[in-house]
Amino acid sequence: MCPAGSTSNGKRRPQVSSWSVARLAGVSQSTVSRVFTPGASVSLAVREKVLAAADQLKYRPNALPAILQTGRSGLVAVVMGGFYNPVYAGILHGITAALKERRLEAVLVDAGSDENLGDRVDDLSRYRIDGAISVLAVGSAKVAARLDQLGIPVVAVNSRPFGTLRVVSTSNRTIGRDAADALVDRGCTQLAYLAGRDNPSQRERESGFSKRVVARGLPTPQRAVAGFTYEEGYAAMVQLLASGARPDGLFCVNDLVAIGALDAIRTVPGLRVPEDIQVIGCDDIPMAAWQQNRLTTFAQDMTLLGRQCVEMLGNDPPASSVSVPSTLVLRATTRTLLQTPQQMQSKAPAAQ
Amino acid sequence: MCPAGSTSNGKRRPQVSSWSVARLAGVSQSTVSRVFTPGASVSLAVREKVLAAADQLKYRPNALPAILQTGRSGLVAVVMGGFYNPVYAGILHGITAALKERRLEAVLVDAGSDENLGDRVDDLSRYRIDGAISVLAVGSAKVAARLDQLGIPVVAVNSRPFGTLRVVSTSNRTIGRDAADALVDRGCTQLAYLAGRDNPSQRERESGFSKRVVARGLPTPQRAVAGFTYEEGYAAMVQLLASGARPDGLFCVNDLVAIGALDAIRTVPGLRVPEDIQVIGCDDIPMAAWQQNRLTTFAQDMTLLGRQCVEMLGNDPPASSVSVPSTLVLRATTRTLLQTPQQMQSKAPAAQ
DNA sequence: TTGTAGGCGTTATCAA
DNA sequence: TTGATAACGCCTACAA
Numbered sequence: 263m264c265p266a267g268s269t270s271n272g273k274r275r276p277q278v279s280s281w282s283v284a285r286l287a288g289v290s291q292s293t294v295s296r297v298f299t300p301g302a303s304v305s306l307a308v309r310e311k312v313l314a315a316a317d318q319l320k321y322r323p324n325a326l327p328a329i330l331q332t333g334r335s336g337l338v339a340v341v342m343g344g345f346y347n348p349v350y351a352g353i354l355h356g357i358t359a360a361l362k363e364r365r366l367e368a369v370l371v372d373a374g375s376d377e378n379l380g381d382r383v384d385d386l387s388r389y390r391i392d393g394a395i396s397v398l399a400v401g402s403a404k405v406a407a408r409l410d411q412l413g414i415p416v417v418a419v420n421s422r423p424f425g426t427l428r429v430v431s432t433s434n435r436t437i438g439r440d441a442a443d444a445l446v447d448r449g450c451t452q453l454a455y456l457a458g459r460d461n462p463s464q465r466e467r468e469s470g471f472s473k474r475v476v477a478r479g480l481p482t483p484q485r486a487v488a489g490f491t492y493e494e495g496y497a498a499m500v501q502l503l504a505s506g507a508r509p510d511g512l513f514c515v516n517d518l519v520a521i522g523a524l525d526a527i528r529t530v531p532g533l534r535v536p537e538d539i540q541v542i543g544c545d546d547i548p549m550a551a552w553q554q555n556r557l558t559t560f561a562q563d564m565t566l567l568g569r570q571c572v573e574m575l576g577n578d579p580p581a582s583s584v585s586v587p588s589t590l591v592l593r594a595t596t597r598t599l600l601q602t603p604q605q606m607q608s609k610a611p612a613a614q
Numbered sequence: 615m616c617p618a619g620s621t622s623n624g625k626r627r628p629q630v631s632s633w634s635v636a637r638l639a640g641v642s643q644s645t646v647s648r649v650f651t652p653g654a655s656v657s658l659a660v661r662e663k664v665l666a667a668a669d670q671l672k673y674r675p676n677a678l679p680a681i682l683q684t685g686r687s688g689l690v691a692v693v694m695g696g697f698y699n700p701v702y703a704g705i706l707h708g709i710t711a712a713l714k715e716r717r718l719e720a721v722l723v724d725a726g727s728d729e730n731l732g733d734r735v736d737d738l739s740r741y742r743i744d745g746a747i748s749v750l751a752v753g754s755a756k757v758a759a760r761l762d763q764l765g766i767p768v769v770a771v772n773s774r775p776f777g778t779l780r781v782v783s784t785s786n787r788t789i790g791r792d793a794a795d796a797l798v799d800r801g802c803t804q805l806a807y808l809a810g811r812d813n814p815s816q817r818e819r820e821s822g823f824s825k826r827v828v829a830r831g832l833p834t835p836q837r838a839v840a841g842f843t844y845e846e847g848y849a850a851m852v853q854l855l856a857s858g859a860r861p862d863g864l865f866c867v868n869d870l871v872a873i874g875a876l877d878a879i880r881t882v883p884g885l886r887v888p889e890d891i892q893v894i895g896c897d898d899i900p901m902a903a904w905q906q907n908r909l910t911t912f913a914q915d916m917t918l919l920g921r922q923c924v925e926m927l928g929n930d931p932p933a934s935s936v937s938v939p940s941t942l943v944l945r946a947t948t949r950t951l952l953q954t955p956q957q958m959q960s961k962a963p964a965a966q
Numbered sequence: 967t968t969g970t971a972g973g974c975g976t977t978a979t980c981a982a
Numbered sequence: 983t984t985g986a987t988a989a990c991g992c993c994t995a996c997a998a
Contacts, residue, residue: 277685277742279991290969295993305967320763325740326687327992330678330974333629337741340722345707346900351697358724367738370692370722372710386719388677389689390629411672492904525905548698552844553877554906631975642985647977657983679976682990 278321287315298323329390337391338575339383340368343375343398347490347518348547349564353397353419356568364572366392376401380408387412393575395419399461400427415580417571420463423583428574430567431585434463437560438470440590441513441542444558446478448540448597450511453483456498456523458490458515467544471513484509488519495522503530510539517543517550517559524555524595541595556594562586630673639667650675681742689743690927691735692720695727695750699842699870700899701916705749705771708920716924718744728753732760739764745927747771751813752779767932769923772815775935780926782919783937786815789912790822792942793865793894796910798830800892800949802863805835808850808875810842810867819896823865836861840871847874855882862891869895869902869911876907876947893947908946914938 280294287294289308296302297312304312315321329335340357342350361368369391371382376398383394396418400406406424409416417428445453453475458464468485475483484507488498495518502509503526514520520543527533527541535541543550546561567586574581632646639646641660648654649664656664667673681687692709694702713720721743723734728750735746748770752758758776761768769780797805805827810816820837827835836859840850847870854861855878866872872895879885879893887893895902898913919938926933 277991281991291992292969292994293967295991296968299993303967308967322736322739324682324742324991326678326682326742327974327990330676330682330976330991331993333974335678337721345697345703348700348703351700351703354722355697355724358722362724367741368722369689370706370710370720372707372714384674387674389719390676390678492900496905521904528905548844549901552873553848553880554873629975633975643976644978644985644987645983647975648984651977655983660983676975679974679990682975682992683977685990 277324278319279324280321282319283312283316283321286319287312333390335390335392336366337369337386337389338366338572339371339386339391339394341371341373341379341383341394341396341398343373345372347516347545348549349516349545350397352547352564353568356565357395357397357571358568359565360569360572364576366572373398376405380405383409383412383416387414393417395571395575396421399463400424401461415575415577417574419567419571420461422462426580428577428580429583430570430574431583432463432562432567433585433588434466435470437544437588438467438472438513439474440560441467441544442471442474442478444542444590444596445511445513445540446475446480447599448511448536450509450540451480452509453480453511453513454502454507454509455483455485456488456495456502456512456514456519457485458488458519464515467513467515483513488515488522490516490518492518492522492525495519496526497522499523499526500529503527503533508539512539512541514541514543517545517547517557519543520557520559520595521549521555524557535595536597540597546591550591551593558593558596559591560588561591562588629676630671631676632673634671635664635667635673638671639664685742687742687744688718689721689738689741690718690924691723691738691743691746693723693725693731693735693746693748693750695725697724699868699897700901701868701897702749704899704916705920708917709747709749709923710920711917712921712924716928718924725750728757732757735761735764735768739766745769747923747927748773751815752776753813767927767929769926771919771923772813774814778932780929780932781935782922782926783935784815784914784919785937785940786818787822789896789940790819790824790865791826792912792940793819793896794823794826794830796894796942796948797863797865797892798827798832799951800863800888802861802892803832804861805832805863805865806854806859806861807835807837808840808847808854808864808866808871809837810840810871816867819865819867835865840867840874842868842870844870844874844877847871848878849874851875851878852881855879855885860891864891864893866893866895869897869899869909871895872909872911872947873901873907876909887947888949892949898943902943903945910945910948911943912940913943914940 280291284291284294294312296304297309358368373379373382393415400418400421403424406427410425420431421429423429472483486498486502488494543557543559546559550557550559570584632643636643636646646664648656649661710720725731725734745767752770752773755776758779762777772783773781775781824835838850838854840846895909895911898911902909902911
């Protein structure tokens, strides 16, 4: 009726089990279990007796046997590729908030690059995690195949749709197009783009931008490869300007790069933003709003993005892909819009 | 000899168990277990046979029964109070890196305020977490007492040493003193301090600063309450300047506040940094190094801080408190130091 | 509504 | 070095 070790066995931290509570309350162990199972049928009298006993013993249900039994752990792996960009802080916050609502817990994995992603998530499978969310884009079919084999739902942000991978994207192509329109509408004719290292969202932002610029009858934008950090944006812009290029409209892969570019522009005497060159970033990180930057950029609701990731994780049957919208936030690095005719033209279909 | 469900029972995701591996390898389940237990004695022949079988079946040890048995989960709760300040990204990175080295996993808790801290960690005790690290300072004895009762080691950053709480601190008092010395050595006579909301590290930074300023024979610094964000720093400085105050040396509770203050100062025509007012921040977040700021500040090795947290968690017997050093990083918001005599005076003992 | 019994997949113990 | 067996603490039948 009552297993030996359920009281305490001296060697380990003694844990109060449902058996001890049962004994104190004068009921069976199953009854205690039912009291702690939402929606189970227990008489009020018994429930109160049990809760009183549990309270007295400071009983905390142990999730592990239940996981062992049901196969569901309530644990979700959350994979990050580093935290250097404040935009990740927003996403992480969104994910943790959404997980909390569903009573799921986040096991944080700082993977660095998506090479390690497979290994790390595989590692975590020993905890029987229910799923994984990767803020780090899954870039290779090999990694995707590895994740597939785990047999758990995997959501990845801004990845290509490999296999059963579920993808939540920011509307990168639209952002690129809107950036082009915003700059062209404001009179820019010499466009330039500061690129990140190759990944799906970078590629889409760029292609959306370039194609729309060309569709608007302007030459293909100049291009410089920066990366994703302030320093890389700064260096790339210094180099671009040193090469003699004088674009009058600049779109950057993200805000950090844009802010780096702004600072580089400021080193050139007589070159003014937005009079001589207009700049648009992407993400709307807090620093974009700082007085020293007042950067025009695309805002995306990161809390929503986090929520979408968690929701997709639970979808059954699996939805394969959703994207979150973005809004152009106009600040001081672009001029005010005057021309209405071109504004209308910006509604034209993409040169796909 | 071989339990029924160990192959697959149709209802759940079928998991390969040590029993299936044992059967394929022609050994007992215990032997399989030993092969996957570091340091257990198994003959080479058997080990290879088992590993081959495990490989063939893609066996992944299930951690849950082991946890049930040993009481050790390898899970550590990591409590954050939000991610708005980039310094937290650094700390989080340090913690995850150190945990990984010890083969521990981080369960991320975004607590918002330390009120929820107790509840959330208590929640996680159902996973039999081995310990908790709170980047959020534990501010009340009540929360600390709650954590005490969990019977697991808890490390908190920059908290007061309540009960069995283990504390890792940045050297806040020293930072305050060094900031005072740095400003006074550079000729400041009218000091001001932008404070955060009350918490242990804010209090120590301020008290270290104020006392040293007074010890150096100057009047008590002016004080304005900002908070911990750029916006709050900006607003507080705008107000301070509007009140007619014209300090020539400013120390801020952190870099975000300092950068906000810098931007506020820039709104006043003719007020130059560092000629008219010198500014020092704290944390050395990436933005402090940006060209637009070039903020003099105190750098702290956040990776080290993370490592310390993890190490303290494992200390037995528990060490109660350590602190990590910081270094003054001189940039463009302070003047260059000329006077040597005062430099020597800065080595004088604190007016404690 | 309540209790009994079996199983989840490991580790720990002890005997062979 | 290996194997058999008993926990670990819960959930899920099924019986009362």
